[in-house]
Amino acid sequence: MAEHRVGADHAFSEAQRDGLYRAIHERRDVRAQFLPDPVPTEVLARLLDAAHHAPSVGFMQPWDFLVIDSLAVRERVHRLFLRENAKAAEHYAGDRGETYRRLKLEGILESPLNLCITCDRTRGGEHVLGRNSIVETDLFSTCLAVQNLWLAARAEGIGVGWVSILDQEELAEVLGLPEQVYPLAYLCLGYVSEFLEQPELARSGWRQRLPLAELVHGNGWGEPLADEALQEALAGERS
Template identity: 55%
Template sequence: APSVGFCQPWNFILIKDSAVRQRVRESFVRERERSISMLDGNERRQKQYVSLKLEGILESAINICVTYDPTRFGPFVLGRTSIEETGVYSVACAIQNLWLAARAEGVGVGWVSILANEDLEKILALPPHVKPVAYLCLGYVSEFAEKPDLERTGWLPRMDLADVVCYEQWGVYRLESWSALSTAMGKMSEGKREDNM
C-alpha cells in the first residue's frame, strides 16, 4: 500500500484464538448497548439498529486488527511533518488495499467499529504508542450483495456523486467551466435513481 514518506506505519495482528475473539466480542456487546442508549427513546431506530448484522467476530474465518505505529522510522517522516494525520491515512490505504484484494479473491470483509480501543489495546497487548485503527472479520462468502446492508435496510441513503464533488472550492457544486463534467455526473446520478425505482 502507499504510505506517506514510505513510513509503512501498520501492523496486522491475525487472530484465530476463540478465547481472544470472545473477549473482543464482549467489548462489541458493551459498546453496542452504549450505542443503543444514544438513540435516546427513538424505539423505531433502536429496533432497526438491533436488527442489523454489525459483526462476525466469532463466526468469521479470521479476524485482523490493523494498527498504527506513529514512532516507526522516528519522529521525522517525510511528508508527515505538516499533516500528522497522514500516518493514520496511510494505514487506511493499507486497509482499503487489503479489502479490495480480499474481494477479488471472493473473501468478504467486515469492519467492526463498535469496539472500545482501550479494550483492544488490553486484549491484544498493544504497546502504549500503538493504536488500533480497524478490526476486520474475513471469510469466504456465498455472494456479494449488490448494495451495502446499511443502504439496503434503509439505515442511510447512498449519496449522489454530484452532492459530494465540489469545484475549485468547498460548496461549489456546479461551475460553468466544469459544466460538461457536472452534467455527466448529474446524468449518472439520475440514471442510478431511475434504476433503483
C-alpha cells in the same frame, strides 16, 4: 493510422480496468454472510501483501497485521463489542432504535479469521518526510492499507467486515499492543454465501448513498464545475 490516446501505454487493458472497478463497486462491509470455510494460506498471504503495498506518507509504512484465529481471543473481543454496542443503542429511540437493534454489525465469531491492522505512531522516527504539518498522516496511511486489503479480498471472493464498535484502549489491552501502537481496524475475514447488491445499511433503510454530483465542487466550496460535461457525467454515475 489509429489515433494514439494520451497515456494509453500505461493504461490497463479493458478487462483489467473492469475488474478493478468491479471490486470497488461490489466491495461490501460483510457482517452476516460468512461461511466457516478457512481462508487458504496463499490467499491470506496475497491479501497481506496487497495491504503492505499501500502508499504511505514518507514511506513510513506504519502498519502491522495481527492475524487472529484463536477462538478465545475472538470471544474476548466479542464481549467488548456487545458492551459497546449496547451503549451505542442508547443513542437511538423509537423506530430508529428498533432498527438499530435488528442490525447485524459484526461477524467476529462467525468469520473464520479476524485481522487487526494497527498503526505504530512512532514508525519512521521523530521527523517523517511529509508529516510535519499533518501528524495524522500515519493514520491516513494505515487506512489505505485497509482499503488495499479490502479490494484485494473482494477480487479473491473474500468478505471483509470492519468492526468499529469497540473500545480501542480495551482492544489494545486484549491484543497486548505496545503503548505507541493504535488498533486502527479490527476486521472479520472469510468466504461468504453472497455479496449483497446494496450495502447492508442501504438495504435496511438506515442510510442511502449520496448523489455524487452534489459532492463535487469547482475551484471553491459550493462553486459549480466549469466543465458542464463533467457535471452531467457525474449525475449519470451509479448510485
